[in-house]
Amino acid sequence: MKNARAESLLTLRSAQLHYNVGNLMSQARGRSSWVRAVDGVTINIRRGESVGLLGESGCGKSSLARLLLRLETTTGGEILFDGKDLAQLDKAGLADFRRRTQMIFQNPFDAVNPRFRIRAILSEPLEGARVPKDEHETRILAAMSLVKLGNPAEYLDRFPHQLSGGQLQRIVMARALILQPDFIVADEPVSMLDVSVRAGVLNVFRDVRDRLGLTAIYISHDLSLVRYVCERTLVMYLGRIMEDGPTESIVSAPLHPYSRALVAAVPVPDVNQSHAPLPIGRGAPDPRNPPSGCVFRDRCPAVMAQCVSEVPGLRSAGDRSVACHLY
Template sequence: MAALLEADDVVKHFPVKRSLGEIATGRHPAVHAVDGISFAIESGESVGLLGESGCGKTTTGRLLLRLAVPTAGTIRFDGQDIGTLAGDDLATFRRRAQLVFQNPFEALNPRFTVLRAIAEPLVNAGVPRADHQARVVEAMRRVNLADVDQHLDKYPHQMSGGQLQRVVLARALVLEPIFLVADEPVSMLDVSVRAGILNLMRDVRQAMGLTAVYISHDLALVRYVCDRTLVMYLGKVVEDGPTEEVIRLPQHPYTQALVKAVPVPHVDQSHEPLPIKGNVPDAKNPPSGCRFRDRCPHAMARCASEEPPLREVAPRRRVACHLLAA
């Protein structure tokens, strides 16, 4: 299978306000949101981007959809560098790649009815007006929004979170995209409706043959819907592999800590203390060498001087850690 999406050493820095001293010394401080990540996603794959808040996973998602342009590096979608897309090529890309938002309450214009919200991509793609309603209805069927007629003229504030997320999903699907990014698709929803939305997304993805990237901090979500997982830490991918393997046999010390941090619902289960402590360092001044070294229980002298590259340690399995350098 050919790679649908290839990220090659992608970097995204956000400049921050410079102090007088920094101007005088000619320095340009920046938040290193994404700091050189490379990966390829094959057509039909569902990939999880796992990491804690501030690790750059949302920025990565925005870069993949060209909602932000990389500071350096390229992202190729179907062979085309999306950073340089313009005009018709960009319009085509916008039809093929879509986003599902974290907060459905925010993602819908409060002044648009459901019909108008789902039809908006059709308007932008230049689909004739006469076809809108039929396609909107089809998209709503696809996301199991029952009683289509009853919902078409509703406003977002008249619907529940689960229904709204279905509307958001319908809006993303109405143009029949081939690539979908879902940024924390259920984190704002009640626990009771999460599974429903996730099952729906999984079914829709399989039915439409979509390639999907799920961005989440939630190990359980990623395990539930993703074939493959990329673990991010402070703007870097530290581990990459099939989801089950990454969770069962985490190789990177950070992934190991993540897996251990998942609470187990047993009161009398003995609590092993987490192997890591402290907080994520400042993304403006990431540590030298390995970014995880000041929290890592296995840190060595080499970790401070040399940054571990993301190396293939087994087929389809990449880890960035000096411990695994044979």
């Protein structure tokens, strides 16, 4: 049963996901065999909150998402969902968790079985949850209306390839919502779609989330998209959270030098605009051998001696938290 009074839906305490990628070659070369994809993330996510997870490719966004949905288990630290430790869930607890949480992936064409008709795609979760057969059609049509597919009955006998990317992403959303989850993670849900349909899909996402009071994490490397969807933003770099605060504050006055670079790369907050290259040069360092001290220091325009030796913790700074020795 849901405890409606508990404010926090998700609590992460020093959550870690380190992948072992070692082989004899890397050992012989003296390289670390661990990728620190998520490296000590401590955050709280309240019920009904929409949180953007922002950062460059490879910074660990999808890895963090996989931890939150228990598609991976933590290699350190802990994650509580509704007060329960995800690593300790028994079979029944895990089944309940699976029903309450859903993920929407980047490419809708990869997310569905191309040989199934839309009716079968949307029936699958209902069957899994043992919803009586005679209720399926009503539930399916309701879910399709929720994601604003007009004349939903027309789609039921079609195959995925007969739909546009935007239509299919709405089907994928309908499937994610059909069991009425509490928590959804959308991982770059519009990046594979044509720019002309992105705004429509994002509007549906926002509308559904508000109507159902969902707690949502929206992953993107594009600040203009995060800004469009989320009131709060987490800026991630090399497995760590660098800044956590209200999206508008981060957009208008980013504190962390990395957030500043991300904001500078988005001159116009427009959903249809692709982003400019980051003004900090070079790519992110190898996550197997991150720099000592602050992991951002070798790209940071404000680097100081302290940054080499001391890891900056996430500290409170006004309306947000920031992990930087400047604050």
